[in-house]
Amino acid sequence: MALNFFDQFMSPTYMGIPLMALALTLPWLLYPTPTTRWLNNRLLTLQSWFINRFTQQLLMPLNVGGHKWALMLTSLMMFLFTINLLGLLPYTFTPTTQLSLNMGLAVPLWLATVIIGMRNQPTAALGHLLPEGTPALLIPVLIIIETISLFIRPLALGVRLTANLTAGHLLIQLIATAVYVLLPMMTTVALLTATVLFLLTLLEVAVAMIQAYVFVLLLSLYLQENV
């Protein structure tokens, strides 16, 4: 019966289609395409403003070579942002709680930054493995450590996103169960727990947005090093 708390991370199939498919296609439906009109509807205006500000902010530290990644990074951000926020609605499924999806996003993108770095500027890319000013004795150790840290990056990107979202969802479910069970027995305690639940939900909304941002930000940093 303890399995039940983890059931929210399952994607049940209905008529052969898993719920994950619905959850993955919904973000596409929520963002209309910009038109060539001078004045668009409110949703489009809001969306365009947000996307422009975000792209400007993200691309500030990158040089011109990195600007080729603008579309990729911004669309990734919008995708993760929407998926995370939609997952907070009742009964919905959050695809980013699945490690497979996050690794599927993290590994190819990270690998792309590494390969771009190795192809275009191999000396500089390899040079990142040794920070400036290290004492001569430490050089071998540091190279090994930096290589390990390089290869851990995609794992960290994927697992960070998965763990944050999974933990948040689990906490919400646990505390909500506690409130529900306590309500007939100890109403005051239940009310206090309900306050905790409310605050937790606000935190989860913030986490949803922040995690998406962090994912994309780190990717842009890796890109910055390599481009």
Place this chain on the structure above:
Amino acid sequence: MVHTGRYGIHDGQKCANCLVCKMADRPVPMAEKRLMDVKLGELMTWASTKDFSPNGIIAAVRRGHDRYYNKYINVKKGGIGGVAMLLTGYVVLSYLWEYDHIKHDRWRKYH
């Protein structure tokens, strides 16, 4: 329906000369009938005339999307309702999708 034709404004099918009067009770082919005009007995026949190929389904989804978008979102002072209805529909759909799994939770003693 009051309309104007060659013989001035008139109602119903008074003349046989203006376009509306001429088209008034021409039988509509089954494929072009709207759903609300189809009689219950004809429902199956009507459904069989619809295009269920992948292209047809995509076209239908696009039509539905355009109708919803232009009615609720692409308006001068659209509010939160347009997106909120969509999200509520999504929540309801998710619930239906998961119902077979969730129904066991109702009488479960330990969660």
